[in-house]
Amino acid sequence: MSTPIALTVAGSDSGGGAGIQADLKTFSALGVYGCSVITALTAQNTREVQGVFDVSPSFVRAQMRAVFEDIAIDAVKIGMLGRADVIDAVRLDLKRYKPAWVVLDPVMVAKSGDRLLAKNAMKALIDGLVPLADIITPNLPEAAALLKLKEPITDPDAMVEAARRLLDFGPRAVLLKGGHLAGDSAADLLFTEEGGSEWLPGRRFNTRNTHGTGCTLSAAIAAGLAKGQTMGEAVKQAKAYIANAIATADTLDVGGGHGPVHHFHGLWHG
Template identity: 60%
Template sequence: MSHPIALTIAGSDSGGGAGIQADLKSFSALGVYGASVITAVTAQNTRAVTAVELVSPAMVAAQIDAVFDDLDIRAVKIGMVGGVDVITTVSRHLRRVVALRPLAVVLDPVMVAKSGDALLADDAMEAMRSELLPLATILTPNLPEAARLLGCDPAQTPEDMAEQGQALRALGATHVLMKGGHAAGDICTDLLIGPEPLTLTAPRQQTRNTHGTGCSLSSAIAAGLAQGMHVTQAVNCAHHWLQGAIAAADDLSVGLGHGPVHHFHNIWDR
């Protein structure tokens, strides 16, 4: 039996908690084979990003061509893209693939690391809006990311979240998952806006070990889509899996800052 394959296009996190490393762990934890295209190399740990070096657009293109020439990729997660040239390269190559066969695309608009370090250049915002958003089966912004994409203040209420989600859909994304983790309150609410709407709630978990939550959620959604799930089913399954990964994060005790979630909480502790 062959396993479904998902591809992550993102940056490398040397600390292993986010980026390519978190994506591949998420795919594997959920029974999906993971391939990768690295767009940037970061020197980071649980406390800071100390250096970032972008991979050349030519090398990004070569990686995309290599994996699609050989692997039956059913879903793509796009994370850190860094700059305009890389965004243009990724969008151009994915458009060619989408024109030939169905492909689910999950776009996580990574802009800032958990440490607060910027991961997306200001001049890349318009390229992301115009070139990557129209490719997205589902866009997964947190509230500050959604606000930056729209050039407005972060949503404060579920009504604001729904309105901003619709505005992002108008830019081309088929579905938008507005993640409410940055909102105030003891309950976190995520809203899936689109043809298959969904509201997900969870108690706010008291842990500082949440490094890589956005990367892990978006890649878990991609894993579900690669397995043939509908968007609502993939989002629901990813949400509940991530809640378990956050709940078990303190068991890992990795690093001195914001540690990673426990991607293999359903496997290692059995």
């Protein structure tokens, strides 16, 4: 038996709720061994991002080389990259090592509202990384930013059009997250080049403890792919996992702002 292994390429969250920390917790909770390449250090808690220290592109590549030249990576999840030169470094090594699966979460803004992607890095993300991704997982504000929309995405028809346009950027699939829509529903839209569109229903939970939801969902997709699931299976199991993690988030008492979801809800309660 081979051990399923996933790699997260993302920033570190010192508060433990998002980024590298959330990804590794998710991998472990879902039975996948996790490796990491850290692209930035953040001084962050549940209330705010107090500082960001970028890792140099050369050291990002050194981490990538160290991992790929020794460990058989089944899937890669990409999160916060921050700068155009770091994006380019990751692009070069994805093309060099050609992992079987790439899940890209286009992280732009923290839950606190602090910006995590430099404005001049958007083109590098769209041109360099999105075409290498098997699936991208933007929320509605991120999708609007990628598409340079002047108005927010506020209804299901606009979501379908946005997902179709994002697919034209080159990924094999788009999971457009509908959590920013008004109402009790939190349906997501899976749009693939092979199978068209599929709505994935979801309920909205009354909690402010949603820090790290995007990181956790994309990491859960990568975990499913690492275990040999199809794209559809991986997305659906990831959505079920994050729903349970949000539903049990209030059993944790962490910080005074947007607390984390409960990654280990299946193992222990707060």
